[in-house]
Each structure stands twice: as structure tokens, then as C-alpha cells.
Amino acid sequence: MSDPITEQIHAMGKKARAAAYQLAALSSDQKNAILRAMAQGLRDNEAEILSENQKDLTAGQEKGLSSAMIDRLKLDSSRLEAVASALEHVATLPDPVGQVLEDWTQPNGLRIEQIRVPIGTIGIIYESRPNVTADAAALCFKTGNATILRGGSEAIHSNRAIASALSTSGAKAGLPEHAIQLIPFTDRQNVAAMAGMDQWLDLIIPRGGKGLIETVVSLARMPVIKHYDGICHIYVSEKADQEMAINLILNSKVQKPGVCNALETLLIQKSIAKDFLPKTASALREKGVELRGCQNCLEFMSDLIPATEEDWSTEYLEKILSIKIVDTLEEAITHINTYGSHHTDSIVTTDSAEAEKFLRSIDSACVMHNASTRFADGGEFGFGAEIGISTDKLHARGPMGLRELTSYQYRIRGNGQTR
Amino acid sequence: MSDPITEQIHAMGKKARAAAYQLAALSSDQKNAILRAMAQGLRDNEAEILSENQKDLTAGQEKGLSSAMIDRLKLDSSRLEAVASALEHVATLPDPVGQVLEDWTQPNGLRIEQIRVPIGTIGIIYESRPNVTADAAALCFKTGNATILRGGSEAIHSNRAIASALSTSGAKAGLPEHAIQLIPFTDRQNVAAMAGMDQWLDLIIPRGGKGLIETVVSLARMPVIKHYDGICHIYVSEKADQEMAINLILNSKVQKPGVCNALETLLIQKSIAKDFLPKTASALREKGVELRGCQNCLEFMSDLIPATEEDWSTEYLEKILSIKIVDTLEEAITHINTYGSHHTDSIVTTDSAEAEKFLRSIDSACVMHNASTRFADGGEFGFGAEIGISTDKLHARGPMGLRELTSYQYRIRGNGQTR
Numbered sequence: 001m002s003d004p005i006t007e008q009i010h011a012m013g014k015k016a017r018a019a020a021y022q023l024a025a026l027s028s029d030q031k032n033a034i035l036r037a038m039a040q041g042l043r044d045n046e047a048e049i050l051s052e053n054q055k056d057l058t059a060g061q062e063k064g065l066s067s068a069m070i071d072r073l074k075l076d077s078s079r080l081e082a083v084a085s086a087l088e089h090v091a092t093l094p095d096p097v098g099q100v101l102e103d104w105t106q107p108n109g110l111r112i113e114q115i116r117v118p119i120g121t122i123g124i125i126y127e128s129r130p131n132v133t134a135d136a137a138a139l140c141f142k143t144g145n146a147t148i149l150r151g152g153s154e155a156i157h158s159n160r161a162i163a164s165a166l167s168t169s170g171a172k173a174g175l176p177e178h179a180i181q182l183i184p185f186t187d188r189q190n191v192a193a194m195a196g197m198d199q200w201l202d203l204i205i206p207r208g209g210k211g212l213i214e215t216v217v218s219l220a221r222m223p224v225i226k227h228y229d230g231i232c233h234i235y236v237s238e239k240a241d242q243e244m245a246i247n248l249i250l251n252s253k254v255q256k257p258g259v260c261n262a263l264e265t266l267l268i269q270k271s272i273a274k275d276f277l278p279k280t281a282s283a284l285r286e287k288g289v290e291l292r293g294c295q296n297c298l299e300f301m302s303d304l305i306p307a308t309e310e311d312w313s314t315e316y317l318e319k320i321l322s323i324k325i326v327d328t329l330e331e332a333i334t335h336i337n338t339y340g341s342h343h344t345d346s347i348v349t350t351d352s353a354e355a356e357k358f359l360r361s362i363d364s365a366c367v368m369h370n371a372s373t374r375f376a377d378g379g380e381f382g383f384g385a386e387i388g389i390s391t392d393k394l395h396a397r398g399p400m401g402l403r404e405l406t407s408y409q410y411r412i413r414g415n416g417q418t419r
Numbered sequence: 420m421s422d423p424i425t426e427q428i429h430a431m432g433k434k435a436r437a438a439a440y441q442l443a444a445l446s447s448d449q450k451n452a453i454l455r456a457m458a459q460g461l462r463d464n465e466a467e468i469l470s471e472n473q474k475d476l477t478a479g480q481e482k483g484l485s486s487a488m489i490d491r492l493k494l495d496s497s498r499l500e501a502v503a504s505a506l507e508h509v510a511t512l513p514d515p516v517g518q519v520l521e522d523w524t525q526p527n528g529l530r531i532e533q534i535r536v537p538i539g540t541i542g543i544i545y546e547s548r549p550n551v552t553a554d555a556a557a558l559c560f561k562t563g564n565a566t567i568l569r570g571g572s573e574a575i576h577s578n579r580a581i582a583s584a585l586s587t588s589g590a591k592a593g594l595p596e597h598a599i600q601l602i603p604f605t606d607r608q609n610v611a612a613m614a615g616m617d618q619w620l621d622l623i624i625p626r627g628g629k630g631l632i633e634t635v636v637s638l639a640r641m642p643v644i645k646h647y648d649g650i651c652h653i654y655v656s657e658k659a660d661q662e663m664a665i666n667l668i669l670n671s672k673v674q675k676p677g678v679c680n681a682l683e684t685l686l687i688q689k690s691i692a693k694d695f696l697p698k699t700a701s702a703l704r705e706k707g708v709e710l711r712g713c714q715n716c717l718e719f720m721s722d723l724i725p726a727t728e729e730d731w732s733t734e735y736l737e738k739i740l741s742i743k744i745v746d747t748l749e750e751a752i753t754h755i756n757t758y759g760s761h762h763t764d765s766i767v768t769t770d771s772a773e774a775e776k777f778l779r780s781i782d783s784a785c786v787m788h789n790a791s792t793r794f795a796d797g798g799e800f801g802f803g804a805e806i807g808i809s810t811d812k813l814h815a816r817g818p819m820g821l822r823e824l825t826s827y828q829y830r831i832r833g834n835g836q837t838r
Contacts, residue, residue: 371833
């Protein structure tokens, strides 16, 4: 850690740690007032933020970014208002910090309390969307955590303008100095420097594609909460309500195909395939979905594209669906546990014993009976806000709300007990 | 992953994953019966285990291991019986798997259940004590996890004999094949191979010294639950019951100095130091404790060894205590958060407002009022068993019992809901 960039980032880490102790002492009311002040700060600085955003858009066009990328980068008055409103919404949510998780007295009279506390310091490494600067900082702040933000180079002007508006307006309302810090330059070495400073960062959350997550995982010394692929399945049993099944398949696949809780592989029990497969295929094709079938599927429908082994472990994120015929529930379970990404999987059946076996046997964050995979979502769970959907099994699994941005501490009260 | 050792360990990982799915399906009664059978298996194989242990002891003596190391390696009839009894004790503990953590219905009628499930597969990397082979495997098994055990080279014969007794006797009672696997050789490369296979291992728990933990942390792609130093403090306020304070200091320092929850630094409020420091020092010296004081201490007691900056961040693990005089509660809090290891810290005071401020402001897993630091322990918390004391903030913090060896899953039951 001798080079100037690493030194500068470590210095930010040290300041974040000091800020975290001040944040932990703020009341919920104080934090909510600061969140509202920061929302207003974004509105007050709209002209500056949009003009900085224009620099990123111009640079992006010069670099030849795709129109999808440019759209992700772009802020306008209504998008910025949505970001500001989101901060105000976070202010209305219950604060998990201070919640007593358990409370008991030992036979020797020691009273032990397990209580939610902030994690401390969180690094957020993200790609092109500048709204993440405000969203992630707000969720971490609400839960009493200091953040170090590292956005993508394409959005650096926008990110600096947003972070500066948040800090300045927050400070007037009592935001501790260095509670929200953006790394103001985008050297590639930033990620390695952040990943190495486990004395200053308690957690890193990468928000972006698989490549970014892989890089962070391979470098990080501290915990990383990962949000990998969603290779989600629906299994249609011979005991399914077939009309319901087709509705759920359509909703899971086409309502928003580019997200991690969209359907990627459909499994159909063999005994109903002859009739059910063509019906479903025709409904999907009407919505423009490309279908790739297993060898058995092709026997029933010769016009399907043959699926390869690779299809079973592919997250298409577009209107493509792989379909496989299985003999039994057990075969479906084995397929999902082997090829899936342990994100979200659903069974359609009227037989509750079969459903319960599926729910118990699938090793995924969200397992569903007679419901669209699209419900694996913090908002749909009623969490009020979501920092991501974890594909990890430790600390947080599945949709992550505010609660998942906290740790806990044991507070023990005695009257002189010794061992 | 082309070399034969890595390939062999990855193959073990793949088998562990398959075993984990079988383990998740076992009932608590089945698991408890298997634990009792494994305990009996250790007893039935006593002769074999002790004779293999003798090989390790002989090799250790030839290698010139210290007598403390040899003692850690050594098994005899009563030590083996203690290991067997511990397995039977684990069988009596409540099984956290299947516990419903939360349960609610969304306005659209979806019923969402958050339920404890096994983590899946856990790697345990440990040093010389062969009893860890049985202890760690039993706790992981009770919670439905498959384990891959990697013990130290000094105990390889003992570990193989114990693992073989567990597997053979467990199998007769229904233990799934490959649920408990020991890496049967001790190449250094094992650790790197385990740390790299995040597709097969969900978690690694290193049990050993700082060097081992550091190595695992730097290599691991999966989460690691760490058990770093315990640099524990007691702060004696001017409002303390001084007799209680001396009792707590003595108990925390000398009852078992070699453990992570033993006291390492004593902080004394300046206003009482002139009287309290010599009283405490004399009580500690009577117990053979070496005292190292700050510059202010030396003014009151010139015969103390001067403490250096390094002392404040040293875990002695022996009868040595560093002592610092502080002006205020705030100075004590800052010292502890700066130099401590965020493990366990205690305040002695009769003023409850002061105590509450201490509890809220110290960033440690266990914070205490008027209690010995030695109570930071899964047994003393009533957990029934302990896999370690985590110095991490994510997933598990402080004493870890069975509950901390589980993850959770969302099970969602609907009747055709779509978005």
C-alpha cells in the first residue's frame, strides 16, 4: 500500500470508520431529517447535476456507448425527481437499528440482549447508473452505515455532482462528515485498494454484472454480498391447473425478461407434455419468445430449436426460454439443484404434498408454489426498499432490505458476576 | 485446477454437495440417532484411535514439538470419552433447522415464510487438536451441513482414525455417504484448493491461529467466518464499586489467561487512579500478573513496566496486563474502539446512564456492564455448544452456536398470482 491511489483510498476508509461511530449514535428522527434534506439537496442542485450528467452523455457518445448504455446513464428532471422521492420514501421506513432480537436472563443473573446495530462501513462498487450513488448511500445511511462509493467511469461527472449535493445538503441537517464518500476518480486500481482494506471496510456490495462481481470476489478480504445470476425455473406437474400454469409461465418470462427473477427454464412433467407443451409454446410464441427444447420436446414439437447442454445453465435475460421434459418431481428437483443458480424456482401443482416436497428440496433463496418467479423482489415482499437480491447463503439470502444492512451486538448487564 | 491434489479435493467438494441435499432431508430424530451412533463408534474404536494417536505423538516428539503442542495432540481414554459425550450432548440440543423466522401474507394473498435451512457445505480448516475432527463435524452435521475437514499434519493419523470411526458407525445409522469427509493427506496446497472451490463449499471456518486465518482469508472466494484476536478491556469508572471492579479484573485476567475473552488492557478513570491503581496492582501481582502501565500510571506507581504503543494492540494470552489511565468515559470509548479487537469489553460503574453510553458506543461483539469478560462464551450464553467466537460482523458475531450454522430460505405459497 505504498502507491498514492491506495494511500488515498485507505485514508478515505479511515475517515469512514470515524464517521461510522458518529452515525451509530444518531436517532432515527435525526437520520430521517437528514434523508429529507438530502432529497431536497438533489432538487436544489438539479441544474448542476444535469449539466454534469450532460458531460457524461457527451463523453459516452464519443466513446460509442450503446444506446442502452446511454439511456442508463441519462438523468433528466423527472428521473432526478424519482431519485429524490426515493430518499424521502426511505425516510418513512422503519429503522431496524436498535431492534431487540432476543433478550434473556442466565441462571447467574446476567441479562443478555441481542440488538441490531449498524454493520459499520460499506463499500459499494457499481457500474453505469448514477442513481445508485444516491440510492445505495441512502439505504446504508438509514441503517447507520458509512459508505464509500465507487461508480463507473462513464458516470463520474454525474456521480460527483450527486455525491456533492448529498454531502452538502446533508451536512446542514447534521450528516456526519465523511459519512458518504465517493471516490472522485476512476482508476481501475480503486477496486483492488478497496478490496484490500478490511481494517476500514466491513462489507463490499458490488452492483453490476458478473465480471465486476468476480473481480471483487477474487480480491476482497472482507465479506462480499453477491448478486449473481438468476437462472429461475418453473416446474409444471401433471397435477397442475394448466391454465394457471400458462399464466404463471407467461408472467415469469415476458413481464420483464431482462431481470434476475425472470424465468429461464421451463420443466414439464412428461405425462402431460403432449398436450401441454404445444399449448404453452403457442402462448409464448405469441409474445415473441424463442423456444429451445430438449430431445424429448422435439418428439412432440419438431419445430423447436434443439437445446444444448449450455442452455440449462444460461441466464438469457431476454425473450428466450429453454424447455425440458422430466419424468418425475425428483428429476425436476435434481435438474434445478444441478443447473439452477439457487435464486428462485416455482412449482405449479394442485397437490400440496408434492408442492411441499418441492419447497423443502430446492436449494434456492426463494422457492414458490403456484406463483410467478417475478415475486422474488424486496418490494413485492413488502420490504419497502431493496439493496439487491443476494445469491449468497450467509448473512443475507434473497431479497435484501434495510434489515440485511445491519449486524448485531450482545449487550450484557450484570452485578459483578465472575466465572 | 489441473493438478491431481486440486482435482481430488474438488471431487470431494462435489460429493459433499450431493451429500448436503440428503442431509437437508433428514429429520431431527434421524440426525440425533446418527450422532449417538457416532459417539458409540468412537468408543468402539478406542484401541485403533489411541494407537493411531500414538503414531502422531511419536512423530511429534521426533519433530521436537513443544510439550504444550504434544499435550494438545494427545488423546487418552478419558479424553476420547469426553469427545464421545460431547457428540451425545449435541444430540440433546434443539435443532434450529426448520424454525420459522417470520411468516406473513402480502395483500395479494402470497404467504411468505422465512425458514431456517442448513448452509449446505462447510470446510473446517484446523490445527493440531484431533478432537476438532469430531466436534466440528458433529455441530455441522446436527445443522444439516456436509463438512470437509482439513486438520493439521501433526494429527493426521488421529484425524483419519476418528473420521473413519465416525463415517463407519454413522453410516450404519443412516449417515449419508460423504456427509463427513476428511482430506486424508496434508499437502499445503489443500488450503488453496479448498479456498478456491466456491461452487462446492458455501463457507470456510478456520480454527487456529492468526496465521492460518490470514492465509484462508487471502485465498478464499467463499465467505470465511473469522475468529481473530480478543483484545478485551475493562474500564473502571470513578463511579465504580471498587471491590467489584477488582474482582472482575482478577477474574477476567487470571481465571484462564490463554483464551480470547481474557482481559488484556485495563482502563482506569484518572480521578480514582491514585488509590485504585496500587490496590488493583497489588491484587494482580499476588496472582503473578506482570503489569505494564502508561506514562500516567508510572507517576502513581514508578515500579510498573512502561507500556509501549504496541502494548495497546497486543493480545498477550498470558499473565500480562497493560494499564492505561484515561480522563473520561469518552476517552475510554475512543481507546477501545481504536486499539481493541471488537471482541468483548466491559465497564464497571454504578451509574447506569454511563453504562448505557458505554454499551451503545463500543463497537464490539459483546459489551458488558459489571460483568467479567470471560462470559463472552457460547456455553455461558446458554447456547449448549459453540463452534467459535466470531470477530466478523456479517452473518455471525460473537459466540456462535448451532443457529449460526444455518442459513434461511423464503418459501412462498400462492394460488396463481402474477405481477
